[in-house]
Amino acid sequence: xxxxxxxxxxxxxxxxxxxxxxxxxxxxxxxxxxxxxxxxxxxxxxxxxxxxxxxxxxxxxxxxxxxxxxxxxxxxxxxxxxxxxxxxxxxxxxxxxxxxxxxxxxxxxxxxxxxxxxxxxxxxxxxxxxxxxxxxxxxxxxxxxxxxxxxxxxxxxxxxxxxxxxxxxxxxxxxxxxxxxxxxxxxxxxxxxxxxxxxxxxxxxxxxxxxxxxxxxxxxxxxxxxxxxxxxxxxxxxxxxxxxxxxxxxxxxxxxxxxxxxxxxxxxxxxxxxxxxxxxxxxx
Numbered sequence: 001x002x003x004x005x006x007x008x009x010x011x012x013x014x015x016x017x018x019x020x021x022x023x024x025x026x027x028x029x030x031x032x033x034x035x036x037x038x039x040x041x042x043x044x045x046x047x048x049x050x051x052x053x054x055x056x057x058x059x060x061x062x063x064x065x066x067x068x069x070x071x072x073x074x075x076x077x078x079x080x081x082x083x084x085x086x087x088x089x090x091x092x093x094x095x096x097x098x099x100x101x102x103x104x105x106x107x108x109x110x111x112x113x114x115x116x117x118x119x120x121x122x123x124x125x126x127x128x129x130x131x132x133x134x135x136x137x138x139x140x141x142x143x144x145x146x147x148x149x150x151x152x153x154x155x156x157x158x159x160x161x162x163x164x165x166x167x168x169x170x171x172x173x174x175x176x177x178x179x180x181x182x183x184x185x186x187x188x189x190x191x192x193x194x195x196x197x198x199x200x201x202x203x204x205x206x207x208x209x210x211x212x213x214x215x216x217x218x219x220x221x222x223x224x225x226x227x228x229x230x231x232x233x234x235x236x237x238x239x240x241x242x243x244x245x246x247x248x249x250x251x252x253x254x255x256x257x258x259x260x261x262x263x264x265x266x267x268x269x270x271x272x273x274x275x276x277x278x279x280x281x282x283x284x
Contacts, residue, residue, distance in 0.1 A: 038068065039068075039069060039072075040064060040067070040069035040072035040073055041069075042060060042064065042072075042076065046076065046230055046231070048219070049218045049219045049223060049226075050129060051124075051126040051129050053125075053126035055126055055129075055161060055162060055165040056126050056129045056130065056133075058165070059129065059133045059158075059161060060133060062134075062137070062161070063075065063133050063134065063137055066137065066140035066141075066142065067139070067140060068239070069234060070233075070234035070236050070240070071139060071236070071239070071243070073231040073234065074136070074205060074236045075133050075134075075135065076133070076231055077201075077205050077227055078132045078198065078201040078202055078205055079128065079132035079201075080201075080217050080223060081200070081201035081205060081212055081217075082128055082131075082197040082198055082201035083125060083128060083129075083197075083217070083218050084201075084212035084213070084216040084217045084218070085196075085212055086123060086197055088212060088216055122193075123171075123174060123197070124171060126167075127162065127167060127171045127174065127194065128197065130161060130175060131158060131175045131178045131179055131198055132201065134154050134157055134158040134161070134179060135151075135158075135178075135182055135202075136150065136154060137153070137154045137157050138151060138152070138153030138154040139243045139244065139247065144250055145251060146251070147251050147253040147254070148253065148254065149253075149255075149256065150244065150247065150254060151179060151180050151181070151182060151183055152180055154179045154180075155175070155176040155177075155179040155180040156176070158176065158179055162175055174193055174195070177191070177194075177195055178193070178194035178195040178197075178198045179198070181195055181199075182195070182198045182199050182202060183259070183260040183261075185199075185284070202284070203284070205236070206236075206237060206282075206284060208282065237277045237278075238277045241264050241267075241277060241281045244261050245261075245265055245267075245268045245278065247261075248261050248262075248264070248265050249265065249268075260283065263280040263283045264278050264280055264281065267279040267280030267281070
């Protein structure tokens with residue numbers, strides 16, 4: 001498929017001593033009213049919440065140069081929620097299908113997959129950050145012609161960056177699986193670590209399950225205001241669905257039968273004149 005990433009970009013991380021802003025201010029670099037297609041701004045206050053490992057600065061710089069603000073901000077919010085989920089044992093969605101009480105029981109077949117509290121395995125924060133920031137990188141226009149699902153492209157790009165920073169092979173594998181499976185509602189939610197954290201965080205940002213408590217976010221309760229003021233939503237559900245459909249209509253192998261992308265294409269085909277959120281979006 002060819003090389004998917006260019007040489008690693010660099011981005012300077014801010015000092016964690018910066019004052020955390022709680023609302024828009026001309027001096028804070030807060031995002032006020034960007035277009036959904038603009039390059040996103042990650043302020044000093046937000047950078048202070050990132051892990052300090054250099055792979056995180058490289059990942060952010062790479063994503064920021066390729067993703068529109070709406071998807072970049074979504075990815076950063078997902079990191080915040082995913083990191084929070086790692087801190088809570090367990091963080092469960094009341095309607096989460098991995099709740100053992102909601103799963104069918106089959107005599108003679110043992111349950112061996114992780115459930116509930118086993119979600120909180122120790123994924124290094126810098127690996128989780130790359131997972132979240134790169135989970136939608138496959139939607140960048142430079143990958144439009146690659147005949148693979150955006151999830152697989154993102155997994156490959158993340159793995160390449162992590163390997164370039166000498167991240168241990170098992171952590172690279174965990175990152176690859178988390179991104180590759182994150183749109184699969186029956187596999188990722190039965191896994192532990194980054195895979196389930198990413199899936200849970202995505203659902204929370206889409207409003208499909210409760211967000212984690214504010215005091216569990218990186219930086220504590222004040223971070224909730226940063227998410228609101230400095231990472232505006234910018235119609236993320238509409239924009240994300242539209243980008244996935246745009247890619248799939250150009251390259252059909254990006255939307256194999258049974259995939260979320262295929263459902264979004266179906267939603268577009270069944271409602272061609274609809275200009276709102278794709279009717280099949282919530283099948284995520």
